Amino acid sequence: MDVLTSLQEQHRAADKEKRALLRKSVTESRDLTPSEAQRYATLDEEVETLGDRIHELKVAHRDGADADRQRAPFEHVARSGHGDGRYNRSSLPGTDEELRAFARGETDAIDLDLRDLRVEHNRDGSYEVRDLSVGAAAAGGTTVPKSFRAQLYEYLVSTTGVRQTNVTVLTTAGGENLTIPRAQSHGTAAIVGEGSALPENDPTFSAITLGAWKHAEFLEVTNELTTDTGIDLEGYLARQAGRAIGLKSGSGYTIGSGANEPTGVFTAAGTGVVGATTGNGGQPTADELIDLFYSVIPEYRRNGYWLMADSTVNYIRKLKNNDTDKDYLFDYGQSGGLDTFLGRPIVVDAAAPALGSAVNSIAFGDFSGYYIRDVSSIRFEKSTDYLFKNDMTAYRAILRTDGNLVDHTGAIQLYRGAST
Numbered sequence: 001m002d003v004l005t006s007l008q009e010q011h012r013a014a015d016k017e018k019r020a021l022l023r024k025s026v027t028e029s030r031d032l033t034p035s036e037a038q039r040y041a042t043l044d045e046e047v048e049t050l051g052d053r054i055h056e057l058k059v060a061h062r063d064g065a066d067a068d069r070q071r072a073p074f075e076h077v078a079r080s081g082h083g084d085g086r087y088n089r090s091s092l093p094g095t096d097e098e099l100r101a102f103a104r105g106e107t108d109a110i111d112l113d114l115r116d117l118r119v120e121h122n123r124d125g126s127y128e129v130r131d132l133s134v135g136a137a138a139a140g141g142t143t144v145p146k147s148f149r150a151q152l153y154e155y156l157v158s159t160t161g162v163r164q165t166n167v168t169v170l171t172t173a174g175g176e177n178l179t180i181p182r183a184q185s186h187g188t189a190a191i192v193g194e195g196s197a198l199p200e201n202d203p204t205f206s207a208i209t210l211g212a213w214k215h216a217e218f219l220e221v222t223n224e225l226t227t228d229t230g231i232d233l234e235g236y237l238a239r240q241a242g243r244a245i246g247l248k249s250g251s252g253y254t255i256g257s258g259a260n261e262p263t264g265v266f267t268a269a270g271t272g273v274v275g276a277t278t279g280n281g282g283q284p285t286a287d288e289l290i291d292l293f294y295s296v297i298p299e300y301r302r303n304g305y306w307l308m309a310d311s312t313v314n315y316i317r318k319l320k321n322n323d324t325d326k327d328y329l330f331d332y333g334q335s336g337g338l339d340t341f342l343g344r345p346i347v348v349d350a351a352a353p354a355l356g357s358a359v360n361s362i363a364f365g366d367f368s369g370y371y372i373r374d375v376s377s378i379r380f381e382k383s384t385d386y387l388f389k390n391d392m393t394a395y396r397a398i399l400r401t402d403g404n405l406v407d408h409t410g411a412i413q414l415y416r417g418a419s420t
Contacts, residue, residue, distance in 0.1 A: 003057065004054065004057045004058070007050055007053055007054050008054060010046075011047060011050040011051060014043050014046045017043055018043040018047060024036075051328075051332060054332045114171050114376055119157055119163060119169070148234045148238055151234065151235060151242070152237075152378065152397075155239050155242025156242040156245055156246040156249075157246065159242070159243050159250060160249060160250030161250060161253075161307055161347045161349025161351070162254055162307065162347075162349065162367065162370065162372070163246075163253070165307065165370075166303060166305065166366065166367050166368050167368065167371075167372055168371045168372070169372045169374060170371060170373045170374070171374045171376055172375060173376050175211075175400050177210070178210045178211075178373055179207050180207065180209075180210060181206075181207055182207055182208050182406050210371065210402040210403070211402045212373070212375050212401065213261055213262065213400065213402055214399075215249045215398070215400070217240070217241050217245050217397045218394065218396050219237065219395040219396070219397075220387060220392050220394055221233075221236075221237075222391065226393060237395065241397035244397075245378070245399050247350065249399065250350065250351055251264075251351040252403065253265065253370070253372060255267060255351050255352070256403070262372075263403065264403075265307065265370055266352070266363060268404060269363060269365070269414050271413070271414045271416045272291075272296070272410075272413025272414060273288050273289075273292040273295060273415050274417075275416065275418035276288070277418055278420060279418075279420060280418070281357060282356040282416075282418065283315060283355055284355075284417070286320070286321070289319070289342070289362070292362065292414075293342050295410070295413045296366070299366075300365050300366035300369070300411045301366075303366040304344045304364055304366055305344060305346075305347055305365070305366075305367055306341055306344060306345065306346040306347065306363070306364050307364070307367075308352050308361065308362045308363070309348070309349065309350075309353065309354050309355075310348045316329075317330045329341060331343075357419055358418070358420070359416065360415070360416045361414075361415060361417060362415035364412070365410075365412030365413055366412065369405060369407030369411030370411075370412065371404060372401065372403040373403065374399065374400070374401045378397055379398040381395070382395045
């Protein structure tokens with residue numbers, strides 16, 4: 001049993017015992033006895049300490065996984081049999097060499113096809129990027145390194161909160177406008193007698209158009225980095241391009257206005273709950289978040305995700321069942337999974353609005369009703385002329401994408417802070 005799993009089991013056991021003490025006193029309509037109160041205080045401290053330790057290990061685990069991805073190319077590098085410490089160039093992985101061929105100028109552009117890349121969600125809310133392709137020549141005339149493509153996409157997803165939910169992603173071959181029917185209301189069934197006419201109660205539809213807004217990142221790389229085989233060029237380019245495009249496009253999916261950019265979740269979704277307490281900076285109560293949870297109908301709620309800023313997660317983590325104990329509503333994710341609130345996973349989004357008066361700051365619901373449209377490939381291009389005098393090569397990565405909420409029947413609802 002690994003350390004994280006052991007701590008999580010200890011945390012669950014201590015929390016279970018603590019809750020049992022409270023339930024017993026409530027059932028018997030009495031206060032805690034002195035011995036029970038002492039035991040409760042001990043358990044409460046243990047739960048909080050274990051919770052902090054679990055959080056630290058999960059952060060370290062994510063950072064370690066990121067470091068492993070960056071270090072992986074070096075594990076394929078073998079030293080020569082002479083023991084002189086020189087690298088054997090022939091032992092470098094072929095995919096890295098193919099990328100270096102692009103960097104050396106043998107071709108000016110490559111297309112990183114996204115159609116075979118999938119984000120698969122686990123039951124605990126965590127996700128994995130899967131590459132379903134078998135490897136084929138790209139449109140640019142050169143074989144695109146599969147690991148580079150997958151790395152770039154994984155960095156893109158990891159910096160885009162909406163993509164980490166169960167969002168619907170459509171990958172199209174071209175960038176022409178894509179019209180999608182949008183449900184405004186659902187039809188209802190009726191019971192009629194034999195020979196009676198069926199009543200007309202059709203669902204109401206409108207349509208939205210998804211375009212292909214261009215999101216680009218510009219990189220400057222020294223030529224020494226391009227030619228030095230001891231440098232993880234693949235990991236560096238994938239990380240820089242993926243994160244930059246992810247942050248920019250992710251902001252659009254979250255708070256975009258729809259004018260020359262995607263329409264964000266916080267722009268398109270309806271308000272499910274408005275805070276009742278004024279003058280508190282828009283902070284929700286536990287009851288208000290429970291109301292937000294139940295403002296989404298069961299069909300959507302069972303697949304729901306919470307989407308919010310990191311500072312909001314920090315606030316929610318401290319919410320309790322009441323003001324007199326420390327029976328927290330927040331649950332830590334199991335074995336590397338996402339943390340949960342009211343049993344549903346929490347996704348942190350860097351672009352989500354912070355808590356504030358009259359601000360929509362928390363989204364909850366089934367994000368499969370939000371559609372992201374990607375044009376089939378990320379275009380990766382370079383120029384050796386632009387920075388010639390600096391002995392550098394300029395790279396740019398371009399993704400054409402759009403997004404909008406297709407289901408307007410209450411799939412996603414927002415919490416709005418009370419006005420001042």
